[in-house]
Amino acid sequence: MAVLFGQTIPATFMTFFKYAGETIILATVFLFALTWFLKARPHNRPKNYSVVVFDVYGQISKIQDIRTEFKTHDVAWSFMKQYKKEYPLYNFAMVSKLSKTDKPTIFRYI
Missing domain, CATH: 1.20.5 (Single alpha-helices involved in coiled-coils or other helix-helix interfaces)
Incomplete structure (x- = not known):
C-alpha cells in the first residue's frame, strides 16, 4: 500500500x-x-514600383533619361543603387501605390 x-x-x-x-x-x-x-x-504586394528623385534640399526633382517605372522590387532597388552611384547629390526613394491608401508608400530610400 x-x-x-x-x-x-x-x-x-x-x-x-x-x-x-x-x-x-x-x-x-x-x-x-x-x-x-x-x-x-506582406499580404498585398504592389504590382509596380516607381523611383522618385529628391535633390539636395529634399524637393522632388526630375532627371532626364532615367528609368523610373518598374514591375519588380529587386529591379527597382538595383536601378536605385546604380543611380545613387551616378548621381551622388540626389536621393532616391522606391514608392508604390497600395490600394488602401491615397498616398504612395515608400519601401526603400537611399
Whole structure:
C-alpha cells in the first residue's frame, strides 16, 4: 500500500504532467511562430514600383533619361543603387501605390 501511494501513483502523475507541460510549451511556441509569420509577410504586394528623385534640399526633382517605372522590387532597388552611384547629390526613394491608401508608400530610400 505504501509503494502504491508513495511511488507508483505520484510517478504516474509526474510523468503525465511532465509530458503535458512540454506539449503546452511546444504548442505555444508554434502558435507564436505561426502568428508572427502571418503578420510579418506582406499580404498585398504592389504590382509596380516607381523611383522618385529628391535633390539636395529634399524637393522632388526630375532627371532626364532615367528609368523610373518598374514591375519588380529587386529591379527597382538595383536601378536605385546604380543611380545613387551616378548621381551622388540626389536621393532616391522606391514608392508604390497600395490600394488602401491615397498616398504612395515608400519601401526603400537611399
